Amino acid sequence: MLDTFHDLLLQTLPALKGFALLLTRNRQWAEDLTQETSLRALTRAHQFQPGTNFKAWIFTIMRNQHLDQIRRRRRETQLTDDADALDALMSVRPAQEDGLMLKELLDAVGDLNRGQRETLLLVAGNGLSYEEASKVCGCPVGTIRSRLARARQTLQDRMMGPAPAGPHQPAIARSGRRPEWNQA
Template sequence: MGVDDQELTRCALAAKQGDTNAATRFVRGTQRQVWQLLRHLADPGVAEDLTQECYLRAFRSLSSYRGRSSARTWLMSIARRVAADHIRQRDRRPRPADLADWQLAAERAQPRSTTMSDGYALRSALEALDPRRREAFVLTQVVGLSYEETAEVAGCRIGTVRSRVARARTDLVEQLSEYDTDHNASRGG
């Protein structure tokens, strides 16, 4: 995880008092995790923009941060709301389906190396997960939050997080084994 939660919380509280060096340390200590979460919860193509939006919101609301929970957990809650807002906004916009379908078909038709193809399969499997399961899985397995921190970010109980992660793993194993079967059949294997 890099910087520990106590140090990040100290940085956030110091940034709240106007310490720009602390603000920089806070961003550097959390930026990769915020980006990873947003990449998996929203659109990978806009993860950078959403990460910036997350920090804009965080710094705007820093005055109300009291340090009762870790700054990392507080920031991940903001990132989660940024992703949800983006998805709501995206779903409201009319989408030129023909263009999107054409682009998807073109991407799928491109020859891929096994590694690239496997990465594509994993990404597709993650995207196919129920959003709550994907969120719990990404927060615990990709971002590296504890089950307790994930429960706080998601606004649910630890047992619910454990259940969602376990079901996400089961779903991923099923989807990836289907991919392996299909992939090997298409290669003549």
């Protein structure tokens, strides 16, 4: 069992690192989160039930670790804006169009609210089912579907601009006017 557990952990590490980076939006914190998650998973290997979804199990651990870190950091002194500004000055921006588009997409994903971002990363980024993502996030499947739809729509609007109103929408929606009874 232990060899299989280690194999599963090693296979999942790239996805864990990616999820951690998008959760924290800070490379150093993401590395710390990945290490803490791996350590916690190893110490709790006896709690994993073979035959269940390892990815969902370890992503739940990571999400809980991340929430614990947020609570801890709130109690600690916040980093100064100067360190973030220095980081931005030291980084080299890509000149290629693909790199710029990727950065724009990652920025858009980073601007999603936490629930939408987590859901998008779990379902679209890491291939978890709606049911598995609902277990990781601790919410109903319907909430996962809603978060994912809203996240996708937000990203599409940001990357491609809002979709024009189609003929299937009511005249009020096409005109952009609010109904008279709702105007104040």
